[in-house]
Amino acid sequence: MGDFDYSVIFDNLPLLIDGLKVTFLLTILAVVGGIVLGTLLALIRIAKVPVISWVAAAYVNFFRSLPLILVIFWLYFLVPLFLGRPVGSFYSVLIAFILFEAAYYSEIIRAGISSIRSGQVAAGRAIGLSYPQTMRYIVLPQAFRSMVPVLLTQAIVLFQDTSLVYVVGLKDFLVSAELIANRDQRLVEMFVLVAIVYFFFSFAGSLYARHLQRKLSV
Amino acid sequence: MIEINHASKWYGDFQVLNDCTTRVDKGEVVVICGPSGSGKSTLIKCVNGLESIGSGDISVDGSKVNGRKTNLNQLRSRIGMVFQSFELFPHMSVLDNVMLGQLKVLKRSTDEAEQRAQALLLQVGLADHAYKYPAQLSGGQQQRVAIARGLAMDPIAMLFDEPTSALDPEMINDVLDVMVDLAQDGMTMMVVTHEMGFAQKVADRIVFMDEGRIVEDSPKDEFFKAQGSERAKEFLSKILTH
Ligand SMILES: Nc1ncnc2c1ncn2[C@@H]1O[C@H](COP(=O)(O)OP(=O)(O)OP(=O)(O)O)[C@@H](O)[C@H]1O
Ligand SMILES: [Mg+2]
Numbered sequence: 007m008g009d010f011d012y013s014v015i016f017d018n019l020p021l022l023i024d025g026l027k028v029t030f031l032l033t034i035l036a037v038v039g040g041i042v043l044g045t046l047l048a049l050i051r052i053a054k055v056p057v058i059s060w061v062a063a064a065y066v067n068f069f070r071s072l073p074l075i076l077v078i079f080w081l082y083f084l085v086p087l088f089l090g091r092p093v094g095s096f097y098s099v100l101i102a103f104i105l106f107e108a109a110y111y112s113e114i115i116r117a118g119i120s121s122i123r124s125g126q127v128a129a130g131r132a133i134g135l136s137y138p139q140t141m142r143y144i145v146l147p148q149a150f151r152s153m154v155p156v157l158l159t160q161a162i163v164l165f166q167d168t169s170l171v172y173v174v175g176l177k178d179f180l181v182s183a184e185l186i187a188n189r190d191q192r193l194v195e196m197f198v199l200v201a202i203v204y205f206f207f208s209f210a211g212s213l214y215a216r217h218l219q220r221k222l223s224v
Numbered sequence: 225m226i227e228i229n230h231a232s233k234w235y236g237d238f239q240v241l242n243d244c245t246t247r248v249d250k251g252e253v254v255v256i257c258g259p260s261g262s263g264k265s266t267l268i269k270c271v272n273g274l275e276s277i278g279s280g281d282i283s284v285d286g287s288k289v290n291g292r293k294t295n296l297n298q299l300r301s302r303i304g305m306v307f308q309s310f311e312l313f314p315h316m317s318v319l320d321n322v323m324l325g326q327l328k329v330l331k332r333s334t335d336e337a338e339q340r341a342q343a344l345l346l347q348v349g350l351a352d353h354a355y356k357y358p359a360q361l362s363g364g365q366q367q368r369v370a371i372a373r374g375l376a377m378d379p380i381a382m383l384f385d386e387p388t389s390a391l392d393p394e395m396i397n398d399v400l401d402v403m404v405d406l407a408q409d410g411m412t413m414m415v416v417t418h419e420m421g422f423a424q425k426v427a428d429r430i431v432f433m434d435e436g437r438i439v440e441d442s443p444k445d446e447f448f449k450a451q452g453s454e455r456a457k458e459f460l461s462k463i464l465t466h
């Protein structure tokens with residue numbers, strides 16, 4: 007293997023940074039999309055509308071019963087088929103992550119909403135707010151506040167899981183590093199770097215989540 | 225103003241309200257009392273449709289609360305409600321609590337809503353606390369904010385569900401004073417409370433409930449002369465000697 011060669015990192019910095027950008031973009035878009043769709047699913051389930059709420063529950067249970075890698079794989083083939091044209095691996099995996107994460111987020115959000123005392127809803131309704139207004143102005147802001155640490159923790163898991171795009175060859179951080187590693191025969195340097203980078207962001211993120219948790223609990 | 229006609233309600237097999245009939249006229253103050261579990265909260269929640277009744281009907285200012293054509297949100301915006309546990313919105317400042325309904329339901333402008341909110345906070349003695357959050361206030365202060373929040377909608381009637389029973393004794397009077405002022409200004413009020421001093425001072429009628437039934441509904445003086453039912457007498461002697 008020889009000596010640890012830092013220069014391979016610096017020489018390929020632009021490529022690595024591009025890969026990291028893809029990883030972050032995917033994480034951020036999937037978190038935002040997942041939270042939006044997850045909130046919708048949670049609201050539908052809580053509203054207990056016949057049929058629709060049942061469909062939402064079935065959706066959540068379905069996606070929670072599948073391995074993420076399978077969803078990524080399937081969507082990679084299904085999305086172009088469904089749209090009738092190629093969409094590029096980035097969009098297909100993004101959709102896969104959003105659909106998958108939404109199922110998990112919806113459970114977190116549903117728990118968050120249920121933790122708000124029913125008296126708050128009554129108070130909102132009593133001043134004449136409609137049910138959607140009560141959710142929007144009273145229940146959701148409080149629910150999200152209490153959920154931030156859990157949502158952040160879930161986002162860290164997602165950040166790590168984005169590396170699964172490996173199976174469809176999307177050039178995220180891991181895939182970029184691997185390409186360089188094979189091309190330059192610098193496997194040790196590259197995989198140590200990858201480990202350090204994932205560890206750094208995940209650890210910083212979970213420290214921050216714990217900090218928020220403590221701040222919110224006082 | 226508020227008319228309750230033969231209202232009954234069931235939770236499964238359990239009958240919470242049993243053929244309740246009473247009314248609150250404009251400007252009247254009616255106090256509702258009775259033992260725990262007798263259905264007082266349920267009755268008052270049925271008046272603004274937070275709970276629905278199983279049979280009978282309730283109307284407020286001529287509109288049926290349980291009517292199909294009634295816009296319940298609009299009707300609720302015209303009836304203020306104060307809860308035992310305050311239920312201020314903890315993520316909003318006191319001022320925002322009092323402004324929310326004005327902005328989102330009455331569609332008042334921010335300036336107008338803020339002016340009204342400030343005026344009401346002054347009226348309940350909390351002008352200095354507008355920018356605090358509910359958690360920074362004492363229970364008595366929170367309950368007065370809740371009253372201001374209800375009044376901000378310019379309601380035609382106010383409902384109170386044991387507004388002082390979660391408060392420390394030294395704060396009860398601050399809240400009752402605000403309520404007495406309201407009553408004396410001619411507000412139509414339906415008040416679930418065991419504060420008989422308040423009832424003596426401002427109530428027009430007292431309704432006594434037991435096991436889902438209205439067992440007594442009489443003018444204040446008659447009620448306190450205790451010519452009423454045995455059950456009410458027994459109950460009164462218990463709470464008055466506390
Ligand atoms: N959602 C519900 N489901 C089933 N039973 C209920 C429900 N809400 C209230 N009850 C029952 O209805 C009865 C009347 O309740 P309510 O809260 O109206 O009584 P209350 O007179 O206000 O009592 P308190 O003085 O304790 O507040 C109680 O026996 C209560 O257990
Ligand atoms: Mg009660």
